Amino acid sequence: MSKMEKHYRLSEKNIEYIEEVKEKNHLKYNSEALELIIREHRNNSDITTEVMINLIGEKLSEKLKAELLGIKKASNESDKNTQIIIELLNGLFVKSGYKLLATTGDIKCKAIDNATEFVEKRIASKRVAKLDRTY
Template sequence: MRKRQNVTLHEETIDLINEYQEQHHIRYPGEALDRMVAEWEEQQSRDNSMEYVMSLMATHFQEVFSEEMKRLRLAANSTNKNTQVLLELMNGFAMDQNLESCVTTELFESQAMKDAREAVEERISHQRQKRISAK
């Protein structure tokens, strides 16, 4: 149902309505205004539905990644704890042996160090394979 209404508009608004009329080959300003409002409502509807989809996606990503982040946090805590224990043990060993200096692995890497490195790399590889198999 159409209803007549007298309104006062800014010149810029009238110019925009006229431009819209020309672009869309519309005869009357009221019809142009009706179409402009309909397009605006459609855009609002699309924006609202996009917002809804985005919020659903954000919630889903949060659920998925929160579990992964929890695992990473636990692994980091465990690694940190193990590293601190090793540092304490190494310090105690150095004190017990009255070591004044240290030969770094850059200068010389003992067979024991090579074996330990290989064992750790193998353990990490095995854990990675278990995670991939679990998925």
């Protein structure tokens, strides 16, 4: 590969950088340092957009996986508790001999309102405590 002579205007800061590279790499000429800088720049620029997208996707996937695992565990626990309650209520109804059931649309007792209010306060309290631990 033949070399050509060209003249460029560079800022003083860039010229200082070229000289730094020359000294650091024990090069004889500033042009050799400039070629080294360009070569390194080309090598580092070879990372394509697709590779960057894949890299970002992998990192994002790792973070989301951890977050979703917590949601999955909470969902499983809620499902388990709901199934236990259904089994307990079914056993209670069978043992008591209930044939018909009044729904909350027909009659709503005060205990339902009390239980709902209690559970909502407990959930809000746990949510605030978790936010306090997080921050």
